[in-house]
Structure formats: structure tokens, C-alpha cells
Amino acid sequence: MSDVSQPAAHPPVTDWLNDFDHTDPQWTEDPFPIWDELRAASPVVHTERFLGCYLPTTYEAVRAIANDPEHFSSRRIIVRDARPEITKSAAPPITSDPPVHKPAKQLLLPPFTPDAMKKLEPRVRAICNELIDGFITEKQVDAAARYTKHIPVRAIAHMLGIPESDSDLFINWIHMILELGIKDENMLLQAVHEMSDYFSAHIEERRSRPTDDLISYLMNARGKDGQPLEEEHVLGSLRLLLIAGIDTTWSAIGSSLWHLAHTPADRERLVAEPELMPTAVEEFLRAYSPVTMAREVVKETTVSGCPVKPGNMVLLSFPAANRDPKMFPDADKVVIDRRENRHAAFGLGIHRCVGSNLARMEMQVALEEWLKRIPDFALDPAGSVTWSQGTVRGPRQLPFLLGKAM
């Protein structure tokens, strides 16, 4: 494995309409004007990069693709430089198509209902307050490094029944898979191996000492045939829950705090009207949707009148759909009391995010606890905000000044 060449650097984009690249620094920094430009030009655009990839730019086109698993397969869900062979049941159900998808999805749904999340909520509130205790007396704080980054990883570790203290390990795997893995196959494979070994050890432990957690739940689950799931299925689902549940919500909480840091009117309103928080959370999800998924075109078809050919990937940008002014009046404005909000932050159709109720609860709790204890904060002009690259977008450095005396 050591003689594989280094990943190729991508040339900077000069023609977004015919040569888009979601790993370009300009996209990472501020994708919104790019999406507006592309949407004005066509509902579907194409790039030769990533061995060929389409980008739907409108809500309508994104919805059509999400609801059409016959032409758009989920067997590949990250747009990358390489398209290695598919391994069997990589991470069901997110990498599954009908008819395999439904039973795998139904297996994961019961632990993530709104009622199940209510039981987890006190632990998440405690996690938030433990983190705030760690920096409340400081004037300057990186809210990404000290707060947002740690909340979802600890919550999902709690649900899975693995030590919250292993968080840094999980965060590193996710970085290797979702960011470095776009251009570096070895990095991705290494992370997948390490995760599988980690979970195998936890499964082994539970054979002699069963626990009341998600790992045991999956070990005890039965497939359609009444038999226990194959270990590879259990491992794939565990990898999925860990990967999907962490930097996604970390990004959503971070983007929301970033917005509140530089929008005092919204911050003051949420402090004065805490009952508005669930509505505001939906608007943050729309305006700063963190997750861009992907599909692989497996049959020729058309989307919004544009021909789409097999052999290409599709960058399924729910974030771009959520900024479509045809669907959302004042789409480029954050309206924290927006009443009608059919946003697609958690996807549309059969692959709706399994953890959407968890993510919503974590966002609401993280913002509530922060605002209760830190009603006044602002971006630190001496620092710089940096954003993650690729599949999940959110602030990775969030330098804040805390308190009124700034």
C-alpha cells in the first residue's frame, strides 16, 4: 500500500459552469454565490472532474433525483477522484437501493424516534454544560474546538455504548473518510479498517456481557429471514452511525452559532423569545445545511429537461436546493421565524436521514444551553473562521469573544 502515489492536486476553477469542483477553496469559503450563478444558468450542470459529475442546482431537480433510485443509485455516496470496486453492503442502509434498503433502514429507525431522543436529551444538556464550564471564565474561545465539535460525538458514543473519552479517535476517522478520503484512497481504507477493528472488539465484549446500547441492539436484531445480521452488516451500520452522526451536527451547531455571533438582532431575539428556538433551528438547517450527498447515474434519463448519462456521479446538493428562491422567498436571508420551511437538509425520499430527530434535538439543546449562559458573544476580529471541505460544510475554527465587555 505504500507505493501508491500522492493524491493529485486539483487545478483552481475558472469556469464554474462547465468545470465545477466542490473541493475548490472558493466553494469551501463561500459556495452561495456559485450556486446562484449556476442555478441561473441551468437546473443541472456538469464537470469532467471526479471522472464526470452532475450538480443539480434547483430544489426541483434535487427532489427529482432523490426520489428516483431507479436511475440514481446510492451504491456510491461520496463524489471522489477515484471509483474503486464496490464492496458488499458497505454501510447499509445509506449505500443501499430498493429493495434491500427498506429492511436495513427500518432496523435503524426505532432507536432514533423523537420519543427516544427525549430520553437522551438530559445527557446532551449535561454534555453541553460540562463543555461550557471548561471555558466560561475565558474571554476568547474557539467555539468549534471547545464546544460544537464535542457535542454530537459524545452523544452518539453514549447511544452506541462506547467511551465518550474515545471522541478524538472518532473525529480523526471522520476527517480521514469525509475530507482526506476524497482525494486519498489509502487514507479512507485505513480509517474504515481501524473503525471495523474498534467495533469488532466492542461486539466481542458484548457476546459475554450484553449491554443496553445500540451495539447490542444491532447484535440482537433479526433480518427478514429471522436470522441475526451478518457481522459485516452490523459493522457497516455502526460505521455509518458514527460517521453520519458527528461532523454533520457539529457543522450545523457551528454554523448556527457563527450566524448568531455576527447577527446580534437574531441572538437577542432568541434570548428574549426562547420558544422561537425550534423554528429558528429549522431556518439554520435550511440556510446552512451541512450535508451534500451523492448518487451514481445507473440508467440514462432526463432531469428538469437535462439529459443525464450513466458513468457519471451526481453531487446531490441539498444545501443548494435550500437556497433556491423559487422554493423559498428571500432564500438568501436567514429568517428565524420563517413559518413555511419545507427544507431538504435531511434529504428527501427514502434516504431521509435516520438521525434527523437526534440532530434537531442536539442543535436545539446546544444553542439553548449556550444562549442561557453566554447571551453575549461576537466573532473575534483577531481570529479567522475556517470551513470544512467537501461533503459536510461547517466551521472548523470559530474564534469568539465572550461577554459584553468586548
Place this chain on the structure above:
Amino acid sequence: MAERLKVHVDPDKCQGHARCKALAPELFELDEYGNAHEAGDGTVPAGLEDKAWLAKSNCPEIAIDVIEE
């Protein structure tokens, strides 16, 4: 005379976003998978009409009908 409303969730379209349950908990119920259906026969009690429309207009899957009787 005020019209009576009924809500209905199309089970083939619902994907369990649970927005209706959050916005109008009196009018919708969730099953063990988190998928929604209308409470009872879907009749909207007087005073909850706004919540019925709100649930419909926030369903990402366009799975909710509000029927005016």
C-alpha cells in the same frame, strides 16, 4: 359557518421527518419507526386549523392533505 377540516398523511410519501408531529402534536401520531399518521380519523378540532395548515406547509415530502369538508 366555519368549515371543518380533516388531515390525512399519505403513508407511501411519509418518510418520517416528523415535522407534523413537532408542529401539530394534537393532530398527528408517529409509529415505532417514526413515520406519521393522522390522530384518530383526522378531524381537526376547532381552534387547531392553523396548526393543520402549518403541518401541511412544512412537510418536506408533501405527504399531508388538509381536506375542507
